[in-house]
Amino acid sequence: MEFRVSDVKKWAGREETAQLVAAWPEEAQARADYPLIDPAVVDVVVRNAGGGTLIVQVSGQLKARALCSRCAEPFETSLPFEATEEFREEAGPHDESLDYSRFAGDAVVLDRMVSDAVGVSFPITLLCQPQCRGLCTNCGANWNLGPCDCQPQGDSRWAALENLFPDYVEWEREKNGRTKA
Numbered sequence: 001m002e003f004r005v006s007d008v009k010k011w012a013g014r015e016e017t018a019q020l021v022a023a024w025p026e027e028a029q030a031r032a033d034y035p036l037i038d039p040a041v042v043d044v045v046v047r048n049a050g051g052g053t054l055i056v057q058v059s060g061q062l063k064a065r066a067l068c069s070r071c072a073e074p075f076e077t078s079l080p081f082e083a084t085e086e087f088r089e090e091a092g093p094h095d096e097s098l099d100y101s102r103f104a105g106d107a108v109v110l111d112r113m114v115s116d117a118v119g120v121s122f123p124i125t126l127l128c129q130p131q132c133r134g135l136c137t138n139c140g141a142n143w144n145l146g147p148c149d150c151q152p153q154g155d156s157r158w159a160a161l162e163n164l165f166p167d168y169v170e171w172e173r174e175k176n177g178r179t180k181a
């Protein structure tokens with residue numbers, strides 16, 4: 001994935017924009033938490049800041065085949081990504097110790113920059129729907145499809161105890177109530 005800069009690099013202040021549509025770079029697939037769905041649609045803005053320096057912005061909306069963090073069902077998610085980076089026209093391979101990227105010739109290669117942006121765009125929790133009900137911890141039923149036959153566990157345990165030792169259950173409840181308060 002690259003952007004032709006033969007014109008924009010000619011004079012300071014010049015800016016060019018384009019929308020790139022291509023397969024996701026392998027590096028981006030590797031950095032993503034879930035498989036990315038092709039194609040990558042990336043809006044690119046390149047501005048010549050003078051002195052052989054280009055300011056490159058990439059942004060877009062990625063699509064991925066995710067699994068819900070709560071009910072584990074697969075679903076297609078759409079997440080925004082963006083990044084801004086400085087590129088300088090210099091010979092030599094990429095050097096992680098530099099706080100800018102290098103380019104040589106008439107194109108900036110955007111694979112690493114786009115992959116970094118994709119890598120940080122996944123939130124820790126992804127839900128198939130905001131109100132996902134999740135799974136029953138007892139029988140594993142998906143509560144989005146309807147209730148299961150399990151009793152809420154806490155209730156059934158207390159109910160059984162209460163029949164045998166009503167005073168003890170009463171005392172436990174009071175004690176727990178006080179501890180929490």
Ligand SMILES: [Zn+2]
Pocket residue numbers: 068069070071072073127128129132133134
């Ligand atoms: Zn879910």
Ligand SMILES: [Zn+2]
Pocket residue numbers: 136137138139140141148149150
């Ligand atoms: Zn259940």
